[in-house]
Amino acid sequence: MQDISVIILTFNEEKHIKRCIESLLLFTDKIFIVDSGSTDKTIQIAESLGAKITFQPWVNHAVQINFAIQNTPFKTEWYMRIDADEYVLPELAEEIKNELIKIPNTINGIYIKRRVFFMNRWIKHGAYYPIWLLRIWRHGMATCEQRWMDEHIKLFSGLTMQFKNDFVDHNLNNLTWWTQKHNIYAINEVIDLLNIKYDFRNFESVEPNFFGSQEQRTRFLKVKYASIPLFIRPIIYFLYRYIFRLGFLDGKQGFIWHFLQGFWYRFLVDAKVYEVYHRVGRDKKAIENFFKEEFNKDLTK
Template identity: 50%
Template sequence: MSNSIAAIILTKNEDKHIARCIRSLEGICDEIFVIDSFSTDRTCEIAEALGAKVYRNPWKNYATQFNYGVYQCPIQSEWIWRIDADEYLDGNIGMAVKKALAECSQEVNGIYVRKRIDFMGRPLLHGGWYPSYHLKVFRRGHGDCENRWMDEHIRIFDGIAITVAEGNQVDDNLNDLTWWTEKHNGYAIREVADMLLMEYGMDAKAEEVQPKFFGTEEQRRRWLKLKYIKAPLFVRPFINFFIRYILKGGFRDGKEGFIWHILQGFWYRMLVDAKIYELKKRFDFDKERIKTYLIENYKQCANK
């Protein structure tokens, strides 16, 4: 086994981030594939100059775009590493993963790595955000990205996954708050579709991460999301903020942590609820009409 690694990076106007991301992969990944959604800045030029292979594909959603890279790009490496353009490898995570791949048994088809979120230049180390482990590395042919509109995870079809607890895969977006809020408004639309598909039992459960409280991090997060969906509209954003900021100590991350929890933990969640209410009201709270709308507009991730 070669234990070679190919990174897949999705991009759209990421010239602020792409060089940092690719340079963090040097000496770790043998191949780098950038799947670009027709950027109008210097993203592709920078990526190609740093040795990445750039492919362009129209954007539908994250899962579709990532799986285009998995199945349509000429990947030769044995393993695939999922990393976003605004992320980078920090500390000894890269070499620790390579060591784990060299030593793991044939039944290992996935690697969990530790993720850290930096917001406004500050690492978020409390509020349940850190340490957080995500399945980012998987054996080619044994996994892909589950097809969801939001909160999509890597899934492996067989075998087991192990954890590497050294270093961090850091999510550190350098754009300003205007960009951040606009992006999260777009996220909210996808979140509405995802939550309603789950609420009405229209998501493709058999093909997705199975919800389990005592399972993997993804399974636990999916279980908690199902519980969140069942909570009352407009009440659950307050509950989410209280649990993360107060009970889980998010206040310990200073002013940046306060802004993060207000925006991500409360405002964003309230925006999603408002959009859900708006959609349900549009169809007079008629479940069948809402389900028809979801099938017509989001059938790619709906189980009819």
């Protein structure tokens, strides 16, 4: 076992949690779950596999992750974040076991590659692989940026490195669940895009930089995306992914994925932005009041 503990956020994840935890037990038995009120067998399964569990009412991913970092019962040298519907490949588990202890003190963060599976197909194209994410960091050296959407782990200082092997994002729920989840995500995405324009609050964030790390480049492109006119940008984004980044090579499952995630979801977000402007106009305070009244979301916190 390596000197690393893993943080997992859960809510009704009985389909995924056993697969996730068992993949982690190959290199650590220190697993900390922050649950937001599961009513299925998530807790029983996780406890049977030795995980430590606490409850925290849901706000957003960033709040939950930082709560986990601050309240973990494990005081290990390294921490790792993984979602319940993700799992570590045996090759990555072996790499963590063999390489983590060799890492010099100048390294405070480790990037690993994510594979996305959709309808049991690995989405290899459309700029979806490899996606490098900072998921392992040294104790006391990172926080999760306080964003409503697309939050990243941000290092306070130090260098980073990359591991060679992958973890997998493979959700087993049906398409109805997926579309319902993304309808909810769309509200947070609207807030994130509007925050680029209106700057509702200041917070520690990844610096946009096209030539920087994966998350810095992603943030740079999102800022540019936010400046493109409504309803034009989802069309451009889908064509970029499906045609120019060869998403069509991912077959029928890939077409469904790139269309829904790259166009339908982005179009839905734009429709919700339009709804905000249509309902209350473009005044900053009016928009803040709209989200507080309609969704009980305080954009200034």
